[in-house]
Amino acid sequence: xxxxxxxxxxxxxxxxxxxxxxxxxxxxxxxxxxxxxxxxxxxxxxxxxxxxxxxxxxxxxxxxxxxxxxxxxxxxxxxxxxxxxxxxxxxxxxxxxxxxxxxxxxxxxxxxxxxxxxxxxxx
Amino acid sequence: xxxxxxxxxxxxxxxxxxxxxxxxxxxxxxxxxxxxxxxxxxxxxxxxxxxxxxxxxxxxxxxxxxxxxxxxxxxxxxxxxxxxxxxxxxxxxxxxxxxxxxxxxxxxxxxxxxxxxxxxxxx
Numbered sequence: 001x002x003x004x005x006x007x008x009x010x011x012x013x014x015x016x017x018x019x020x021x022x023x024x025x026x027x028x029x030x031x032x033x034x035x036x037x038x039x040x041x042x043x044x045x046x047x048x049x050x051x052x053x054x055x056x057x058x059x060x061x062x063x064x065x066x067x068x069x070x071x072x073x074x075x076x077x078x079x080x081x082x083x084x085x086x087x088x089x090x091x092x093x094x095x096x097x098x099x100x101x102x103x104x105x106x107x108x109x110x111x112x113x114x115x116x117x118x119x120x121x122x123x
Numbered sequence: 124x125x126x127x128x129x130x131x132x133x134x135x136x137x138x139x140x141x142x143x144x145x146x147x148x149x150x151x152x153x154x155x156x157x158x159x160x161x162x163x164x165x166x167x168x169x170x171x172x173x174x175x176x177x178x179x180x181x182x183x184x185x186x187x188x189x190x191x192x193x194x195x196x197x198x199x200x201x202x203x204x205x206x207x208x209x210x211x212x213x214x215x216x217x218x219x220x221x222x223x224x225x226x227x228x229x230x231x232x233x234x235x236x237x238x239x240x241x242x243x244x245x246x
Contacts (some may be wrong), residue, residue: 001230012149014137021144026135026200038225065202070221071230073213077149079221098193098202100180102161107194 003075004031011076015043015089018067018081025097027054029078032118041066043080060120062086088114093122125156126198127226132200138166138212141190141204147212148220150177164189166203183243185209211237214244 002011010028017024027045029037033053036044037077043064047054057063064082071078091112097109125134133151140147150168152160156176160166166187170177180186187205196199213220213234222234 001225012135013150014146016146023137023146023202026137026149026195069225070233071223071225072149072220073215073217073222074220077220090213092196094196097184097195097197097200099196100194102124102192102194108192 001076002031002034002071006074006076009094010046010048011078013043013045013078013080015080015082015084016065017095018083022096023098024064024082024095025082027056034078037066037080038069043082056089057085060086060091062088062120064089086115091117093117093120124171124198125154125157125194125201129197129199133169133171133215134201134211136166136168136201136203138187138203138205138207140218141206145219146221147187147205147218150179155202160189160203166205176187179212180208183209183214187212209238214240216243217238 009030013029014026015024030046033044033046043056045054063085066080066082068081088095091115093115094111095114096111100107101110132153136152137149138147153169156167156169166189168177186208189203189205191204203229211218216236216238217234218237219234223230224233
């Protein structure tokens with residue numbers, strides 16, 4: 001169903017807020033992450049930096065309930081429409097990871113900060 | 124501003140309909156593609172299969188006018204809010220490349236077909 005060969009066993013995965021349409025984040029999935037996402041209806045990604053499955057929300061509690069799953073024309077990207085528990089997808093505490101906008105004057109933070117990562121991750 | 128090192132000189136680029144919020148496609152950008160996108164306000168990607176810049180719409184005329192540019196927390200992904208000329212982003216003639224939905228019964232085509240690729244690309 002998906003072509004995992006084009007990017008070394010991975011496909012791109014976009015999470016979009018099912019209610020508002022806001023694009024929340026982009027990450028990667030291997031076959032195991034995709035299968036678990038489909039089966040459990042919770043978003044599971046593959047962390048390239050940690051080289052293992054990343055069950056979104058396993059630390060913060062901010063899991064993503066998967067409402068719909070779409071696959072693109074090339075079968076190398078997945079779009080998840082999700083309900084983001086806790087209201088923030090970004091580990092920096094913003095609703096969306098795309099919280100910075102590039103304008104003529106440069107980058108500015110336009111996203112809404114929902115939580116303080118120092119409190120949530122207790123690191 | 125962007126980290127092109129994490130994926131061999133490339134970052135992910137998502138195009139989203141600026142008016143409706145529909146996710147249209149995902150592709151790649153190298154530094155040159157990103158710079159030209161910012162400068163011209165038209166989406167320019169990097170085609171891995173053709174190993175060159177891909178000025179979206181150069182064949183079909185369906186260019187993407189860039190309304191807003193966002194950068195993610197890791198600085199390895201770009202989100203473009205665009206106006207898609209011709210109404211279809213997908214080379215298969217659909218509004219969005221994510222025109223197939225995975226349900227319990229399998230994949231089904233749910234996207235709207237805007238043009239016939241055999242006519243537009245004349246191949």
